[in-house]
Amino acid sequence: MAVSERPVGIDELLDRVREDLDRIEAREAHDAARAGEALLVDIRYAALRERDGLIPGALVVERNELEWRLDPQGSHRAPEATGHDLRVVVICNEGYASSLAAASLRQLGLHRATDLIGGFQAWRADGLPVTGPTG
Numbered sequence: 001m002a003v004s005e006r007p008v009g010i011d012e013l014l015d016r017v018r019e020d021l022d023r024i025e026a027r028e029a030h031d032a033a034r035a036g037e038a039l040l041v042d043i044r045y046a047a048l049r050e051r052d053g054l055i056p057g058a059l060v061v062e063r064n065e066l067e068w069r070l071d072p073q074g075s076h077r078a079p080e081a082t083g084h085d086l087r088v089v090v091i092c093n094e095g096y097a098s099s100l101a102a103a104s105l106r107q108l109g110l111h112r113a114t115d116l117i118g119g120f121q122a123w124r125a126d127g128l129p130v131t132g133p134t135g
Contacts, residue, residue, distance in 0.1 A: 014096065017103035021114045026123040029089045029116050033057060038087040039080055041070070043101055044120060048093050053132030055123060058091065066090075066101055071108050087112040095119035 008016070024032075032038035040058040042049070043066055054060070059080050061069045068076040072083050080086075088110055092098035098115035105113035116122065124130055 014099055018099050020106065021099060021102055023099070023114055023117050024089060025117055026126040026128055029091075030123075030128050032087065032089070038089050040089050040091060041066070042091045042120070043098060044091070044093050048120070049132075051133060052120060052124065053130040055091065055120070056129050056131050063097065063101060067104060067108060070105055070110065072110075084109045085112060086110060088114070090115040091123070092119045094121050
């Protein structure tokens with residue numbers, strides 16, 4: 001940070017990163033994934049996945065591994081990380097951490113990375129498919 005820059009709080013940082021994201025609603029993400037036009041990436045931690053279930057077809061990647069697994073040039077990339085034009089929709093529990101994660105992926109050149117408004121909870125509230133626990 002330059003000397004003249006002031007520190008920003010998390011709320012301001014979140015607002016800033018979201019200005020550059022084309023965030024999407026759950027139903028749009030579902031339709032894009034079904035059409036093969038987007039890769040859904042679930043970054044929720046294990047306890048939340050165990051409690052609430054999984055989105056069928058979503059790639060599960062812990063947040064601390066996200067950049068390594070989705071960097072198309074990375075030595076630890078997931079097979080799904082096919083290129084920088086990949087449309088990635090990051091999903092967290094409620095749509096906050098996913099915004100920051102999508103911004104980080106954009107810094108790696110994944111220029112179509114975005115996140116799901118409202119996260120997994122919005123997905124479930126819309127009645128979209130979930131496997132595993134429902135409570």
